[in-house]
Amino acid sequence: MHLVTYGINHNTAPVAVRERFAFDASSLSAALQSLMQHEAVVEAVIISTCNRTEIYCHIDEEYDNPVLSWLHDYHQQSEKDTQQYLYQYQQADAIRHLFRVASGLDSLVLGEPQILGQLKTAYSAAFNNQAVGKSLGRLFQHAFAVAKQVRTDTAIGNSPVSVAFAAVSLAKQIFSNLAQSTALLIGAGETIELVARHLFDNGIKRIIIANRTLERAHALAMQVNGYAISLGEMPAHLAEADIVVSSTASQLPVLGKGMVERALKQRKRRPIFMVDIAVPRDIEPEVSQLEDIYLYCVDDLHDIIEENLQSRRDAAKQAEEIIDNQVDHFLAWMRTQDAVPVIRAIRESAQQQSIELLSKAQKQLEQGLAPEQVLSELSRSLTNKLLHEPSRQLRQSGFEDNPELIAAARRLFNIKD
Template sequence: MSIFAVGINHKTAPVSVREKVAFTPDNLTHALQQMVDDLECKEAAILSTCNRTELYFVQDRPLDVVQQQIIDWLQQYHKVSSNLIAPSLYWHHDSQAVNHMMRVACGLDSLILGEPQILGQMKQAYSQAKAAGSMQVVMERLFQRTFGVAKEVRTETEIGSSAVSVAFAAVNLAKHIFANLKKSKVLLIGAGETIELVAKHLYDNQVSKITVANRTVARAENMAREIGAEVITLAQIPEHICDADIVISSTGSTLPILGKGMIEQALEKRRHRPIFMVDIAVPRDIEEQVGELEDVFLYTVDDLQGIVAQNMENRRKAAIDAEKIVGSGTDDFMAWLRGLNTQNSVVAYRNQCLGRRNELLLKAKQQLANNKDPQAVMAELATKLTNNLMHAPTRAIQQAAQGGELDKLIYLHDVFDLDSKDN
């Protein structure tokens, strides 16, 4: 019994390839059931995100056989050429598979080191496998141990505590200026990807109000609808900016949108309550002189990049400790798995011996019922039972001796305690 992890991710393939082997929530149950049936997997789970698709499963066959099976299955299931996907696949086996799965759950294999979303996606993969009936003892234990390791990494290291995106860094800075963002009003200028991320982080922090200003109102409305924001045009900024405690701007304008005079007027209307401003745009959206105003906290994209770089370095340092925790978790699980395999072997051997004993005992009872001499019956029972139990070990010793396998002979001597003084 072996554990496998097979996948394709942002490191091995572009999105044009990854999207061809992705699984949707609608087809995941069917895919899991097909894996179990077509590949004769004992257990299986599938993790499918925008950055990776990974198959985790328990199989008895050799690695080279499993590799071909998986490639053929993915080709057939997704109707995609094996020549396209095979070069992008990576393969992990047993302890490497366990270690990889735990690293993924901890964010150590993510595009952004330490990102927390992957753990939730891993938990969803676990729930879907449970619902599909493809999760049994080994995978159940592996997922639970993985979740435990991920929790320990989050608790014992700083891998997820620092902002490593410009959008997240901007919101974290705002928290330092305003202790309670729930009372803050926000003006976002622009409707691009960065502003969308900023808006999401602010929305998650339950800010009091978000207003989005953009040259094209229709584009801003699509984003604003998801976060309950108000939309205005760029021309309306002067009349609304005095209400904003936080202003974050990222447009493609070649000229500044916010000048020093506009902000001075806004401060007067606010009675000089401070404004936190972040200019993520290049060229700048906010005039450099705005930073000279006493009640303005102005940060540029360079300031944020410096923070992000330092935080990323902090995460890399934390990742060293996280890897140690993952390594320990891998060792613990593999020790449990070896114990499980040992237990299965012991049970199988015991059942074999008991089965033969019961057969011989039943025959002896029949002989006694037919008035055969009890001493003769007992002698026959003892002889046949002894011969039966001796057969496999005797054959193994003879084959090792005939083949000159000294190591195996020494091992068998130890197993059967043949050098004991009590023999």
């Protein structure tokens, strides 16, 4: 069994190069079928995300880089121009790489969990296209188990390392029960969308989306059972908000001190948690001077993120130890597979000899010989048949001064001194 990984990712190539090797979901089945037609490929799994394209293979060792050539041919790329961006791992290194990828240790954001789901999707696609057999099947199931162990036994995923997640985590610290809180999200870009999803997943009571383009606000609000308003309507709704998160492309603040003061009076001094993710800032800095306002800017969140990243780096060291141990376990399983053909051959030979001797015994019984005599002869003949060749080889090893074979026989048959 020879395992190989070929790939390109965010560490080795810019997006302009990575996109040349990407497989979209609609073409993945055709790509797998094309790859499996190569005579060197026994099994294959292809994973393709925005940050990586990787091919995991069980191949025939007689062929030199068959998948690398196929990858370039399939995407019509020159090996000479792109070879510097690609990496290749074999056997233990290939196993370790997959375990690290599954555990989030090779991701752009250390410890992110999305890659595990993407790996499972890639594995399912390969399985459905009959590209997965015993070797890769066992390898990927082992990788999924390793990722689960890393998540369970370390703090690799406990600390938020995205701006959106950090903002929501802070909100949860201030408002212990988000189910009783209302959030006003200003903007409708990617970061605000992530904040909305995190708040929605944490069971927040109500979400208001304010955006310059009302249609975009409506589109996002529908995804999180929210309510859409225009920026001009914010003064009428600000007092409802316990949480305010803003991320627009405005060159001027969209929330001023006066508007916030009026909202606080309507709220009867109930506090408001505010996060200004925008650059330039959306919320006037003077707002932080008001009592009952907790205002954080993007730099404050970055400090939190860096602290959490360090926590993840510490957890990653523990994860690497788990992975090293699990690589050894999988290599041990691979070594047992090398013995399977030998075991099968021994069993088949023994079974054939047993069948022949049993047939002879049945004929003897039909001829009227005593059962005791037939059974005794069957037992003696079977013992002689099964041990004839091992005995001959052991005698020959003594003649040839080969103590290793004799030592192996002692171990094989559990013979004590």
